[in-house]
Amino acid sequence: SGGGSQLSTQIREFFNEMIQEWTGQQLNHVSTYGVRIYENGAVLAPHVDRLPLVSSAIYNVAQDVDEPWPLEVIGRDGRAHNVTI
Secondary structure (H helix, E strand, O other), X not given: OOOHHHHHHHHHHHHHHHHHHHHXXXXXXXXXXXXXXXXXXXXXXXXXXXXXXXXXXXXXOOOOXXXXXXXXXXXXXXXXXXXXX
């Protein structure tokens, strides 16, 4: 039994608490998607999470880029919010 399971649990609990504070809602964790690596030129395809069932977060672990990576997020209010990662 390695530390991976324990680390995954700690990460899930940390983000669950943070997102609950952010949304003001009691959440039931359903899934956690693992680390993604986006290489130069990669595109995160536009998509909509399964509303109204989902509250999502992106945690930028590390990056080494020549220029900032713009990300557009559509809030629950329907408005676009531009975030630079």
